[in-house]
Amino acid sequence: RDQVVGATGVPVCGDPGWERANRNPGRPVEYRRDYYGAGTPSADVCTDAAPGRKRLRWYAERVHHFALSLSPEYRYEGGRFEDVAVHVLYSPGDESTWGNGVAVERTERALAWLDQLFGPFGWPQMTNVHRIEGGGTEFPMVVMDGSADQGLIVHEVGHNYTMGLLANNEWREGWLDEGFTSFQTSWFWEAMGRPSSYAANEAQTLMLDLDDWSEPPSLRAEEYRDFTSYNTAIYSRGELFFHQLRYTVGDAAMHRILRTFYQRWKYKHVDEAAFRAVAEEVSGQDLSALFAQWLHTTELYDYAVGKVETKRGTGENTWVTRVEVLRKAPGRIPVEVFVIAEADTVVARANGLGEREWVTVETRSSPREVLLDPRVRTHDWNMLNNRKRLGFSLPRSLAPPPGTDFYLHRYFSTRSARDRMTVGVHPTLWYNDAGGVTLGVRSRDDYLGRFEQNVALLSRSTGWGADDGVEHFDVFLRARNPVFLRAPNVSQTFEAFKVEGRFGLSARLERSRREHLTFGPTWSQGIALEWVHPDDFRYLDRGLYDDAGTVEAQLTSGVATSSGRWQLGLRTSLGGGLAYNSDGLAASGRPGLDPFYFRGQLEATARRDLGSQLALGVRVYAGLASGHDDAPKQRQIYFQGADPLEQLTNPFLRSRGALLVGNDFNYQQPGGAGVRGISSRVSTAAIVALNFELEQTVVTRPEAGLFNRIGIAAFTDLSHDIGGSAQPLLGERIRFLGDAGIGLRVEHRIGDTHFMTRFDLPLYVSRPELAQDQAPGDDEVRFRWVFSFEPAF
Ligand SMILES: [Zn+2]
Incomplete structure (x- = not known):
């Protein structure tokens, strides 16, 4: 009897409890019991409810679904x-968030x-109920x-329009339901003066399109x-x-x-054909490409400025640009073509259908630049070819594309x-014992956070403060x-370098794909x-390099996944x-150096939480680099x-006396067998290793x-x-080498960089004479330290 009820339709008879629950008594409650007039069913069913109960009759016409929600509260x-x-x-x-x-x-x-x-609106009322869960859902009225x-x-x-009154089949054509609704919501915000959500949606969709994640909106739900x-x-x-239609x-x-679509199709079942027929009739355009591509495929779009021709027009002070x-x-x-002239800008539209199409524009001052789609409306994935400056410009291969955003990289x-394109430039400074203080300038390019991630670094060693005083451009x-x-995916x-006593080239190609976008291996x-x-x-460092060049090819593969x-x-x-x-392949810097060597590595890692703040990590490693004789150092x-080539791009590590490898500094860059307490110069032809870490988080902010x-x-590293x-160093084979100790890890974030x-x-090291932090006569157990900017594995 005390229930307050909301439902599809109108309460023909009985008390939905609104009067009693009304928080705004000054405003009379509107039941609209007679909305359906003569068709309204009889009201007499609501009489004769048992004591403590009540009867209500709801009635609605031209609905395909209904809802009812009730609570005495x-x-x-x-x-x-x-x-x-x-x-x-x-x-x-809810008084402050829903009430008043x-x-x-x-x-x-x-x-x-x-x-x-x-x-x-085609129905008598709209009931808005605060549901217990987040999000929302829709029913007629x-x-x-x-x-x-x-x-x-x-x-x-x-959704009362797109789903309710325009009754689509959500299972078969979900885009006509949710896509339509999301679109009108985003137009609502635009009309209210908020920035459109189009840009973020478009950019996000593009990233999925580029890596083949996208599926067309026209599939049935289970597909x-x-x-x-x-x-x-x-x-x-x-x-x-x-x-895109708009x-x-x-x-x-x-x-x-x-x-027109609403007027023609309200209270009826609608589908793509119905909507397309209205869209084509009203716009007078053939929209087959648009419907086919946006609903049934996930095509990429890329328009580019081709040739540009300018000449004086027939009128006074007119210029014609083709x-x-x-x-x-x-x-x-369709593509918007902007021709920017000295004193005016003229916009034309290409229909975008052909592989090449000429557009002619007349300006009232001398044209300076041509831009395609500057409002980013064509879903063009490569906008680096959308601009052309008129007059003299450097060839594309020598200069960043027009419109590049140059900035000071932090x-x-x-x-x-x-x-x-963005190009960030910053100065660099480092030191090593050969070149001394080395000054440079580095640029980092980017497009879309995915393309043209190029780096150029020019540096010059000054010789200041160095043993050798080498002065070099690198x-x-x-x-x-x-x-x-x-x-x-x-x-x-591709890299080319001449840096600090080495030169070379490298090329890497990697394909990486997750089984599902948000889960799976x-x-x-x-x-x-x-x-x-x-x-x-x-x-x-002669402890790291033989006097030999190397050319190496590697095939890599990997998988990362979670299980429980x-x-x-x-x-x-x-x-x-x-x-x-x-002297060529046959000879080498030292006897017993084999020109041909095999090199392979395997690394397996497993981590799990043992409670909310405690985590266990295990790593198994095997590496082999050898021919008939040893591989070069x-x-x-x-x-x-x-290994030394993994340190090649790091100026703080790669050369003798660099900042992180100086005499008093014990640095570990993860890799190899990972026995962190050992000197970074100790190497061999083949190692198997096991690393364990147990980590307790003590502070999170x-x-x-x-x-x-x-x-x-707490950690231990065991290798053989x-x-x-x-x-x-020893005159014998090493065989077992291990360490154990405790450590402190602190995580940081500066800008977009996490480190x-x-x-x-490593308080225990099994061969103290090989430890990184060592003095003659050390015991296995003594105080030693090692530092790194990276996790151990
Ligand atoms: Zn929805």
Whole structure:
């Protein structure tokens, strides 16, 4: 008897409890019991309820679904938009977020927006209920909202048009339901003066398109790869389809399309064909390419400026510019062509269908620049070819594309943009014992956070403060993921360098793909080629380099996955190389150096939480680098960490006396057998190793930049030499080598860069004479330390 009820339709008889629950008694409750007139069923069924109970009869016409929600606790507030009664039901405690007219007003605003967008609401009332869960859901005349957020209300109430009155089949054509609704919600915010969500949606969708994650919105629900893919296609890409339609036909025609569609199809079942027929009729355009591409495929779009011709026009002070618009991808959509002249800008539109198309524009001053799609409306994935400066300009291969954003790079964050290249430049400074203080300038390019991630570094050693005082110009160049090599899930890296006593070239190709976008194993495969030629041993540590050049090829593969509470990883590399020196392949810097060597590594890691703050990590490693005789020193397997070529791009590590490898500094770059307490120069032909870490987090401050997590750890590293010859230092083979100790890990974030400072105390080292931090006569157990900017594994 005390229930307060909201439902689809009108209460023909009985008391829904609104009067008693009404928080705004000044405003009479509107039941609209007679809305359906003569068709209304009899009211006499509501009499004769048992004591303590009540009977209600709800009635609705032309609905395909219904809802009912009731609670004795509900508070009621009423309102009205035009001819539509508004009922809001919320719970105790919601007074400030839902009450005092807040939810009523927002529901009325949603109805007003939809009324002008589509036409008058086709039902007598709209009930907005505060549901227990977050999010929202929709039924004819009833929406259940997790909050009184205006955007949520516009979305759910909007479904009363797109789903309710325009009754699509959500299973078969979800885009016509959620995509349509998301689109009108985003248009609502735009009309309210907020920035459109189009840009973020478009950019996010593009990233998925580029790596072949996208699926077309036209699939049936169960045909999607997974729920994430379904949501992305139906909501985000579905919404984009309507934005692209609006862009193609213009705002006024879009408005007419929506009103005509509603007028013609309300209270009926709708589908793509019905909507397309209205869109084509109203706009007078053939929209087959747009519907086919946005709903049934996931094509890429790429338009480019081709030739540009300018001449004086026939009138006084007129210039005629002819622009060739090139279509370089299958996607077809109209393209805006901006011709920017000295004193005026003229915009034309290419229809975007042909592979090449000429557009002619007349300006009233001398043309300076041509821009395609500067508003980023064509979903063009490569906007680096969308601009052309007229008059003299450097060839594309020599200069960054027009429109490039140059900025001072702050070391920890790289800027990236949707519609242009960014180039960050900063000075560099480091030191080593050969070249002394070394000054340089480095640039980092980026496009979309995915392409053209190029690096150029020019440096000069000054000789200041150094033993050898070498004065040299050095250069390091890296090209990564150029746009012309775009391939889904593939990354390419090419390097050429002449740095600190070495020169060489390298190329790497890697393909990496997760089975599902948000879960499942990530598989990767790669191929790498690297040539490194040492030519100036004033920079090089003889403990790390033989006087031999190496050319090496590697095939890599890996997988990372989780299973229960375990996070598992496996990486392997297999390959080989050849070593040579100035006398050719046969001879080498030392006897017993084999020109051909095999090199392979395997690393398996497993981690799991043992409670909320305690974590266990295990690593198994095996590495082999050998031919008939030993591989050159720089290609052997290292006990402590990374091998010399893995340190090649790090100026703080790679050369003699560099800042992190100075005499009093004990640094470990992870890699190899990972026996962190050992000298970084100890290597052999083959090692198997096991590393254990137990880490207890003691402080977490997620909001902090520096020191956002502090942990203490206990570790042990165990390794066994399974191949090499006698060590020069010992005159014998090493066999077992291990360490154990405790450490401190602190995580930091500066800008976009996350890093760790790791301070380990390998208090036990099985061969103290091989320890990194050592003095003659040391015992196995003594105080030692090692530092790193990276986790141990
Ligand atoms: Zn929805």
